[in-house]
Amino acid sequence: MDTIEHDASQVRLLKHVRRAGAISRVELVQVSGLSKGTVTELTADLVRRGVLAEMPGAASARGRPRIDLRIVAGAAYAAALIPLSDGLVSLDVIDLNGDRVYSERGDLGDPGIDRLADRAAALIDGAIGRSGVPRRLLRHAAIVLPAQVDRHRGVVHWMPQHGWHEPEAIGPRVAERLGLPVTVDNRASVVARAEHWFGKGDIADDFSCIALLERGMGAARYRGGLLQTGTHGMNSEFAHVKVAFEGGRPCFCGGSGCLAAYASVMGMLRHAGGGGTARSNDSFADLVARARAGQADARRLFETAGRALGTAVAGHINENDPGRVLIVTAVAAMPDLIGPDFRAALCDQTLRTLLPRTSVEFRSIAEEDYWKGAASLALEELYRHAPAS
Structure with a gap:
């Protein structure tokens, strides 16, 4: 193996050991997709270096003692x-x-x-x-x-x-x-990364994550257990996907029509004062309260945010076929307020062949x-x- 292949295989192997807690070499071959020779070589080296430890496991069906591997946390x-x-x-x-x-x-x-x-x-x-x-x-x-x-x-x-x-x-x-x-x-x-490393098994190996943060927004994609990174070491700038053209709202990036100008907390607050350039004195909690009270201007902000996000996510699904899209939000009220318009745009814009095959879910971001x-x-x-x- 060359250095890059060795390092990638080692990361994959240690991820599976960590996820399992304790696992045999035979099981590592089965779950990791690595060859028996690669698993044998890597685990021997990692045991020698004190990164992995061998421990007795349950007896096999033939009564032979099983040797499990675990990570040496310290x-x-x-x-x-x-x-x-x-x-x-x-x-x-x-x-x-x-x-x-x-x-x-x-x-x-x-x-x-x-x-x-x-x-x-x-x-x-x-x-x-x-x-x-x-x-x-x-x-x-x-x-x-x-x-x-x-x-x-x-x-x-x-x-x-x-x-x-x-x-x-x-x-x-x-x-x-x-x-x-x-x-x-x-x-x-x-x-x-938190979803991939601490989430549930295989469903955390292939997915796209769209994060609606406290002010801005962003996205990342895992495929085959690997975070997809661009040529220049940068992740997806999903916030700056264009969802409007002529007359689009100005964005803090210097362009206009970006998703962030419509669906991020900062973009919505920026537009709340009218004209798309003035910063509103409202806090986002004020906007949420006004929308829930049925005030038309506040409700329109969230409806527009839902349509913009749904359109952008549909484009991402059409282009990448991620299988699972996880939308995490730091504002607990967002799914309720943007949900109907988001779903309508998503259903309208996603290819019929991909829509029923793609899981799209919301959840709140926890500090952990x-x-x-x-x-x-x-x-x-x-x-x-x-x-x-």
Whole structure:
């Protein structure tokens, strides 16, 4: 195997061991799709390095003792920084099994793009020191930002919600300060990662995730257990799929007619003042309350959001045939308020051959989705470059 194939096979194998808790080599061959020789080679190396441990399992049908494999949770750890709200972040240390062994809150504030790396590194370093985990066992750090990110290089290209539009190498700068490899990704991507790594078996291996976040929105797609990433290391910018042309609402990206201008919290608030350019003094909770009270202008905002999202999701299904689309929302009221118009547009615009074969579901985002997603981001790198004990 070449290095890329070896690393991908190792990640796949360790995912299955983690998902099962304890599993035999024979079962690993069956569930992973890897050859017997590859499983034998990889597991022998991982046992030697202290990443996997052998343990006696139930006797086989022939009475022979079965040997199961499990992940040695304390073989390595990773740290993660995840934005929550109002400048607060969750700082977590996770073990090799994906369990959170330490967590605290910190205040990232709004330091500006030029000081973001320094502030993030200081927060992560402090959390590591207070976690009690030996520094030599910390092998990776993950940072999640509401941004367009080149995950391959750790470059943040823009954070329009914060007025940042110039590329900045956040990952390499934090890595230099921490002395650890650092991976950077966006919030929509890590919500999808949480579903894949902590979700239910095979249904979490092939799906598209559309995240309606506290302000913006995004999407990510898993296929065959792998997150689909673009040539330049970036995930889907589903928020900027065009749903209107002439006369479309202006978007914070500088264009117009983008889905985010119609179906994101920030886009809806921006339009609520009229004309599509003025920011409304309403909070989103005010808009929800007005829509539920039957006020026509507020209801129209949600109806339009539903049609725009339904049209965009239909286009995604027609193009990609994802089989399952999971729409997660940070605003609990969204499914009720946009649901009827969303379903109508989805049914009207999706190809008849794909509509009955595609599962589309809504669920609310839980705060744990963010730390689990960040943990998954770090775990993938730990599994790809499994440490030696």
